[in-house]
Amino acid sequence: MTQSISVTINGKPYAHEVEPRLLLIHYIREVAGLTGSHIGCETSLCGACTVEVNGRAIKSCTMFAVQADGASVITVEGLAEASGKLHRIQEGFWNEHGLQCGFCTPGMLMVSKQILDRNPSPTEEEIREGLDGNLCRCTGYQHIVKAVQAAAKAGV
């Protein structure tokens, strides 16, 4: 049994018949073909699958695609402008070496966007609190904190 859903991802409309059990992350990756968002744990603990749904950062491995029916989703592929100009958060990560293997990065970028959307000039402590639900095994987080700080500065 399938259900029909329509979702806007990065401004583009998608409509599909999906199984009710299909996870949003699998819909984004396998059905919509946007493989930028990653699966690190399937239990909402690592945050590699973080995307924005209706303006809120969520872990898309613990949301069903059918729950996103009618929603507007932004993934890492939607961060840069159509012209290719990078989002200031992407620039921050690049300039401050906020990534190594890059696997957690899409989720880190999306959650960083939320941190700055909610608080344009966060303290180090506030940044760390905002990042706390996303795991990175490479960086020790320091350069990610610096990346968010740089992005915040660029937004002022």
Next chain:
Amino acid sequence: MSTTTITRPEKLVGKRIRRREDPRMITGTATYVDDIKLSNMLYAAMVRSPHAAANIRSIDTSKAAALPGVTAVYTGVDLKDVGGVVCGVDLPGLRKPHHTVIATDRVYLVGHTVAVVVASDRYVAADAADLVEVDYDVLQAVADPEKALAPGAPAVHPQWPDNIAFTFEQKGGDVDTAFAQADVICKQRMISQRMVANPMETRGCVASWHAADRAMTFYTSTQIPHLARTILAGMLGLEENRFRLIAPEVGGGFGCKLNVYAEEAIVAFISMKLGRPIKWIESRRENFLTTIQGRGHVDYWEIAAKRDGTIVGIKVKIIQDLGAYHQLLTPAIPTLSVLMMPGLYDAHNIHAEIVGVFTNCVPTDAVRGAGRPEATYGIERMVDILAAELKMDPAEIRFKNFVRPDQFPFATATGLNYDSGDYANTFHKALDMIGYKRLREEQAAARKEGRLVGIGISTYGEICAMGPSPAVAAGGWESATVKVEPSGKVTILTGISPHGQGEETTFAQVAGDELGVPIDDILVLHGDTSIVQYGIGTFGSRGTAVGGTALYLALQDIKEKVVRWGSMLLDSSDVRFDGGHCIDNATGKSVSFQTIAAAAYRAMKIPAHSEPGLVATRFWEPGNFTYPFGAHIIHSEVDRETGQVAIKRYVMVDDIGNILNPMLVDGQLHGGASWGLGQALWEHAIYDDTGQLVTGEFMDYALARARTMPWIESDHTCTPSPVNPLGVKGVGEAGTIGSTPAMVNSVIDALSPLGVTHVDMPLTPEKLWKAINQ
């Protein structure tokens, strides 16, 4: 040709250049293995044992096979012709259990594969895996290495009832006399608990068999593409030159992908059987259960010294939990601990014993640091314990015992030859950074208030740039090819396999400086066995020191050729290559690198003893390991009420030789420290007595988080390595090795007024609260 002034391009090496691999990663367009989708592809799911030890009575696959969408179900019988999982280590008397890719009659660990299901998508494959019915006769398991050694313990492998896989002994100097004549001897049992590598990307692979060409294309998340190709081709009876193995973007390795696993052979086998591409992606739960883990030591240390603090002898007995099987390097890892046991100290009398023990757990193997964190933790704890016994300052006792700068190259009692260093200088720098004297005064004042404030020191050394081939299974050399294209663009093929370390950037920095070309003209390729000449891979902090050196040598060959072509074009025998140009020293006339490249391919005229084209390949065999070192100091406070540790300051000064890109070096050190702090404070793969992994998800297994990591103050000293022309030593593991003892020493120092002398890792609030309230 021109006589215009040559502007030498700005030097790239040593600069904080942002990474060239990042644009694809920050835009979500990098291709990891799960992003690969081939037409007609099927998905595999493993059926795994829920028991750590059991005989398999029967397996019923009929319900699974009948599920719509299921293409096939295989059990061990179907794969009986696939070779066993390979262990590349030979030690005298080593017992190697045959490790079939799928268990047939008995399972040896939780997660052991007993069947594999192939279906149209991953959901159906998972459904079908649940429908495979296995009848087990559950046996008694043993999960603790010391319990496994006790008389009457269950035998992991029935043919070896003592559970001993090997024993190993190494002596240096005269340890018995040293201990007999010592003024003081300190002993401590210490555990380096099992830890899970946990790259954010789990394992996974895609196999695509082309029967007509007898050719396999195989994508897998690995650190060792060529070695994996050789091993997998061997397991499957395939021709190596027709086996194309590609490491796509790899989402972290940390040693756990320095291996070849049963699942890779299973997936390749299925693709051959069905003639269709097959994908398998490991779940996080499977990663916890079936991907190799690190550490797993119970160590008995003894240190002997004179009353003035001079160390005269060191003994260690290592009980190594090997797990149920040997993976690629399993038994070799504790031998690295033995090599590293004297640390930075001039200790000539040593005795080490290893007992390698089978348990019904997933195998241990190389995980970031691999044997060296355990040894460094041991020696650095023992030095602190000795200092406490002698009522000496832990800094003072270290200065007293350091190998001195005039002793290099320094032959250790364990048979190593330390290349270069000035340990006291580096340590002084760290002490100055943290303000050690003032901090001790503040600590004394805090103690008067009843606060538990600690200062922990680790002056660590390590063995990097693995390594000389005789010391590394499968060889320790590395390769590089430099191809200058007719347009003067430069393509580098490196035999290492970076997966976050950033050599696409640092190698381009080296090549840019050597050839005088813009960094944007250089492309670094790796990880595809059909494109890159044979290589060894990325592990053991070897990428830059060994792979970078192979590149450097290939660049020198290119420069030699460029001068030959330049001489011909300038019609001069007195030519130098500088700033991307060949320049006639007599006339000042010059010809650009790009013009030379074009001439080398057009080949209208060819220099004497030369041939067309501009390509060079070098394989470099290092003459020695390199030996980075450093000093890490952690100022912490333990909450009396809760046992919670707060890190107040973390200062690290590391000497890794010359630095190609300081920003990337910092990243490696910060990340490494998050591992070492994890081992000290949070991480622990806990198995219960039935061999069940209790901490088998991120919910139970605590990794460093943004809020638990301190801000790290990092600086460097530089004693270039004489082992390679770049003078580099390696940095991938330094942070991991240096941080753990500093953290534990800090906490024990904090608790020392209460009479606490040791607590085993991880130092969780519960354990510390108990120690405080004893």
